[in-house]
Amino acid sequence: MTEPCLHCGRKSKPLFLAKDWNRRITEARFAYHRCPGCGLVFLRPVPENLGDYYPPDYYPVPGSLAELETASTNERFKLDLITPFVRSGRLLEVGPAFGNFAYLAKRSGFEVEVVEMDARCCGFLREVAGVTAIHSDDAARAVEDRAPYDVVALWHVIEHLPDFGPVLAALARKVKPGGILVLAAPNPEALQFRLLGRRWTHVDAPRHVALIPVRLLASHLTGCGFSVAAVTMTDPGGVGWNQFGWQMSLANFARGRALRGALLRVGALLSRVMAPLERNDRRGSAYTVVFRKDA
Numbered sequence: 001m002t003e004p005c006l007h008c009g010r011k012s013k014p015l016f017l018a019k020d021w022n023r024r025i026t027e028a029r030f031a032y033h034r035c036p037g038c039g040l041v042f043l044r045p046v047p048e049n050l051g052d053y054y055p056p057d058y059y060p061v062p063g064s065l066a067e068l069e070t071a072s073t074n075e076r077f078k079l080d081l082i083t084p085f086v087r088s089g090r091l092l093e094v095g096p097a098f099g100n101f102a103y104l105a106k107r108s109g110f111e112v113e114v115v116e117m118d119a120r121c122c123g124f125l126r127e128v129a130g131v132t133a134i135h136s137d138d139a140a141r142a143v144e145d146r147a148p149y150d151v152v153a154l155w156h157v158i159e160h161l162p163d164f165g166p167v168l169a170a171l172a173r174k175v176k177p178g179g180i181l182v183l184a185a186p187n188p189e190a191l192q193f194r195l196l197g198r199r200w201t202h203v204d205a206p207r208h209v210a211l212i213p214v215r216l217l218a219s220h221l222t223g224c225g226f227s228v229a230a231v232t233m234t235d236p237g238g239v240g241w242n243q244f245g246w247q248m249s250l251a252n253f254a255r256g257r258a259l260r261g262a263l264l265r266v267g268a269l270l271s272r273v274m275a276p277l278e279r280n281d282r283r284g285s286a287y288t289v290v291f292r293k294d295a
């Protein structure tokens with residue numbers, strides 16, 4: 001059965017049925033479609049109980065500020081992607097989980113606000129990390145009355161949103177002229193997706209409801225008055241997601257711990273062999289795009 005593309009409306013044929021191989025919460029199969037026009041890969045129908053596929057341990061909240069500080073040092077590469085364009089000011093992060101990046105940004109001098117749908121994470125962010133946290137699963141509405149931002153960041157969040165277009169448009173309106181919107185997400189043009197298809201761990205059925213090509217995002221945000229300032233798939237985040245992709249996609253074939261461990265090691269080896277190919281022609285597993293709002 002065809003479904004209209006949620007970006008451009010063209011009739012889109014089913015691409016495959018995928019299971020929740022990452023977390024095995026259900027044995028159900030989920031139908032993904034690919035738009036022949038804009039290349040968007042999307043899940044339809046989106047399960048009405050989507051929240052049930054985020055188990056209580058989805059966010060492993062740190063036990064202390066010291067733990068958060070240690071974890072946040074691994075995210076310095078995200079700041080390094082932002083500071084060539086904006087060095088200070090108001091920063092909004094949507095979907096920070098327990099706040100590795102939000103805390104690091106705060107420590108680096110940004111005035112940080114976050115919108116997060118998980119109540120436990122919000123509590124941790126406010127009480128331990130000292131970050132202003134808005135508890136909401138509707139980012140567009142949550143920021144309606146907030147002052148504009150110098151930076152809006154979405155790290156691997158957009159692919160979880162059933163209707164990303166209006167959310168992006170609302171966030172785009174909240175960026176100051178000259179400010180940036182930075183966005184990282186799985187790449188539906190990745191080499192791994194071509195080779196692994198439905199078994200690619202970054203399909204993450206049913207939690208990932210849209211895999212968005214970079215050019216689609218660019219056309220969407222250009223229409224909102226932005227220009228592409230930078231695109232990378234070879235930053236430490238992208239390279240890490242490549243390795244994660246090989247390892248988890250293979251390990252998900254195993255149920256037993258011993259076989260799983262062996263497949264993780266094979267995946268690590270494979271990621272080193274494939275690295276030169278994945279670094280070419282935007283074929284990496286995940287991209288980060290920096291959009292700058294025209295002054």
Ligand SMILES: [Zn+2]
Pocket residue numbers: 005006007008009010035036037038039040
């Ligand atoms: Zn489309």
